[in-house]
Amino acid sequence: PRSREWESRYRLAEAQILYQALLSTPYRAAAEAGIGHIAADKGQWAAATSAYQRAVDADPVHVPYRNDLGYALLKMGSLDRAIFTLRQASELAPGNLLIRNNLNLALASAGTKGK
Numbered sequence: 001p002r003s004r005e006w007e008s009r010y011r012l013a014e015a016q017i018l019y020q021a022l023l024s025t026p027y028r029a030a031a032e033a034g035i036g037h038i039a040a041d042k043g044q045w046a047a048a049t050s051a052y053q054r055a056v057d058a059d060p061v062h063v064p065y066r067n068d069l070g071y072a073l074l075k076m077g078s079l080d081r082a083i084f085t086l087r088q089a090s091e092l093a094p095g096n097l098l099i100r101n102n103l104n105l106a107l108a109s110a111g112t113k114g115k
Helices: 002-008 012-022 028-041 045-058 063-076 079-092 097-110
Strands: none
Touching: 012 028, 028 045, 028 063, 045 063, 063 079, 063 097, 079 097
């Protein structure tokens, strides 16, 4: 979408406005994820986690939202929640290497071996 293109060009303020406008549309989950991406880009992991959680709540089977939530939780140090969320994402998309890598990172951070 156009807002993601703006986000990737560091026009974050414009992207934020577009995402806010999409919150009351059928694209709410994507808008919440976009808001999460902007917060993550700024290192605002609590805000990113909240936005990603809303995205997951709006579209529970969209695996990238769950992966983003798990990674944000990892960055906040919420390792148990991160591992749980990333395991869910891994179960939904077992061949996804990004999810597997994030899960392994969370497990390593928690001092746990294996999957």
